[in-house]
Amino acid sequence: MTLQAVVIGASAGGVQALSQVLPALPADFPVPIMVVVHIPPRRDNALVDLFARKCRLAVKEAEDKEPIASGTIYFAPPDYHLLVETGGTFALSSDETVNHSRPAIDVLFESAADAYGPGLVGIVMTGANHDGAQGLRALCAAGGQGIVQAPATAEVATMPEAALAACPAARAMTLEEIEPALEAMVER
Amino acid sequence: MDAAVTGESIEDIEIQLLLDALYRHYHYDFRHYARASIKRRLLQARTQLGYDSISAIQSAVLHDETILPRLLNYLTVQVSEMFRDPSYFRALREKVIPHLRTYPSLKVWVAGCSNGEELYSLAILFAEEGLAERTIFYATDINPAALRAAQAGIYPLDRIRLFTENHRLSGGHSSLSDHYTADYDRAVFDKSLRERTVFSDHSLVTDAAFGEMHLISCRNVLIYFDRELQDRVVGLFAESLVRGGFLGIGSKESLRFSAHADHFADFVGDERIYRRNVR
Ligand SMILES: C[S@@+](CC[C@H](N)C(=O)[O-])C[C@H]1O[C@@H](n2cnc3c(N)ncnc32)[C@H](O)[C@@H]1O
Numbered sequence: 001m002t003l004q005a006v007v008i009g010a011s012a013g014g015v016q017a018l019s020q021v022l023p024a025l026p027a028d029f030p031v032p033i034m035v036v037v038h039i040p041p042r043r044d045n046a047l048v049d050l051f052a053r054k055c056r057l058a059v060k061e062a063e064d065k066e067p068i069a070s071g072t073i074y075f076a077p078p079d080y081h082l083l084v085e086t087g088g089t090f091a092l093s094s095d096e097t098v099n100h101s102r103p104a105i106d107v108l109f110e111s112a113a114d115a116y117g118p119g120l121v122g123i124v125m126t127g128a129n130h131d132g133a134q135g136l137r138a139l140c141a142a143g144g145q146g147i148v149q150a151p152a153t154a155e156v157a158t159m160p161e162a163a164l165a166a167c168p169a170a171r172a173m174t175l176e177e178i179e180p181a182l183e184a185m186v187e188r
Numbered sequence: 189m190d191a192a193v194t195g196e197s198i199e200d201i202e203i204q205l206l207l208d209a210l211y212r213h214y215h216y217d218f219r220h221y222a223r224a225s226i227k228r229r230l231l232q233a234r235t236q237l238g239y240d241s242i243s244a245i246q247s248a249v250l251h252d253e254t255i256l257p258r259l260l261n262y263l264t265v266q267v268s269e270m271f272r273d274p275s276y277f278r279a280l281r282e283k284v285i286p287h288l289r290t291y292p293s294l295k296v297w298v299a300g301c302s303n304g305e306e307l308y309s310l311a312i313l314f315a316e317e318g319l320a321e322r323t324i325f326y327a328t329d330i331n332p333a334a335l336r337a338a339q340a341g342i343y344p345l346d347r348i349r350l351f352t353e354n355h356r357l358s359g360g361h362s363s364l365s366d367h368y369t370a371d372y373d374r375a376v377f378d379k380s381l382r383e384r385t386v387f388s389d390h391s392l393v394t395d396a397a398f399g400e401m402h403l404i405s406c407r408n409v410l411i412y413f414d415r416e417l418q419d420r421v422v423g424l425f426a427e428s429l430v431r432g433g434f435l436g437i438g439s440k441e442s443l444r445f446s447a448h449a450d451h452f453a454d455f456v457g458d459e460r461i462y463r464r465n466v467r
Binding site for chain 2: 063064065077080081083084085086091092093094095096107110111114115
């Protein structure tokens with residue numbers, strides 16, 4: 001199965017970690033990338049501006065009902081969960097927090113696993129909670145591939161450790177290894 | 189046929205059947221709600237209510253109507269705050285109220301009012317602006333438990349700090365504490381705030397338009413609908429508003445995908461406040 005989408009979840013230390021991975025992706029990276037970072041519920045999404053300056057790919061905040069385009073990095077808006085619908089569009093929701101977070105990584109990963117099945121790769125990075133663990137397990141169960149930032153290299157190891165425990169099939173990698181691994185999965 | 193042929197999982201089939209059953213037996217229509225979220229919540233209901241499958245929920249709810257209210261609490265989302273997104277209420281106060289002032293009497297519809305937080309926010313805002321006396325509020329929802337809570341207007345005291353801060357940021361010029369009495373761990377909002385409110389069970393999906401509204405505030409409800417249903421509901425709002433009336437929706441919602449969008453013009457774009465065109 002060729003890669004159709006990438007989902008990424010990061011929490012404490014996540015902006016740093018993402019800064020090592022996302023800007024390394026080439027401008028012609030051919031699949032969409034969807035990112036949940038735990039951020040305080042503020043209206044303005046500083047992440048989008050920050051990464052738009054650093055990245056070669058287009059960067060934007062995901063909008064409700066928006067068709068998902070390849071070659072774009074989407075961030076979940078603050079205070080909303082981000083979900084993928086099976087028709088290839090986004091949905092936002094203001095449901096209760098999950099793992100004390102909104103957006104929650106589990107919500108994105110589980111819905112994306114449903115939508116993309118084996119065409120999905122999920123990456124769990126540094127963080128101080130367990131969000132993403134259930135989601136990564138669901139993603140792998142649906143045939144997708146799991147990648148986890150190697151806990152010893154993470155600013156906070158709790159979240160990667162929980163993800164590896166919930167989903168032993170996932171591969172642990174350093175941040176430097178992630179971008180080449182993604183490149184190797186896409187077809188050109 | 190196996191799943192590889194239909195491309196549909198058993199769970200997806202079960203969900204569709206359950207939603208069909210709810211519609212045919214109870215006339216609750218969730219068939220065009222955003223499916224990923226409905227699925228997530230139904231799987232949660234299955235686990236938390238102790239069923240083995242979605243089909244088991246279907247059987248239970250068809251044969252025992254006391255299951256319905258419990259299921260409704262999963263199918264609808266009761267997350268709200270008073271003065272949620274303070275800048276929205278500030279824009280109503282500063283930009284919309286001056287227009288509303290020119291009418292001798294006003295009708296305001298809070299559609300999808302949940303436990304009433306949005307209604308009381310508007311009632312306080314209208315009281316502060318001196319318009320309460322001439323306004324009738326309509327507060328509607330499909331969840332009977334939420335409507336009862338809205339009618340009661342009682343919130344846990346530990347939520348009041350956030351509400352107070354939101355109210356202040358919205359440009360409120362009374363103190364929120366003028367509008368409720370603290371009773372142990374609860375804040376009981378003044379009856380006077382809802383004296384001129386009609387509460388009713390009304391579905392944006394299956395019920396008809398309301399007449400001659402000057403303002404409709406429907407926030408974080410459209411987001412749960414698919415595009416087709418959003419389209420219908422935006423049409424319903426256009427029909428329910430007076431010409432030149434106002435529509436406010438949630439900060440991540442948009443009229444962009446609706447065929448009825450041409451009935452509206454942006455009024456305060458950033459706050460998703462629209463105005464019904466005169467023609
Ligand atoms: C997330 S709450 C929004 C509460 C409030 N408007 C706010 O923004 O804080 C969504 C509300 O919409 C209600 N709702 C869902 N479907 C509806 C329908 N078809 N007609 C009317 N209300 C509906 C739910 O019961 C719930 O109270």
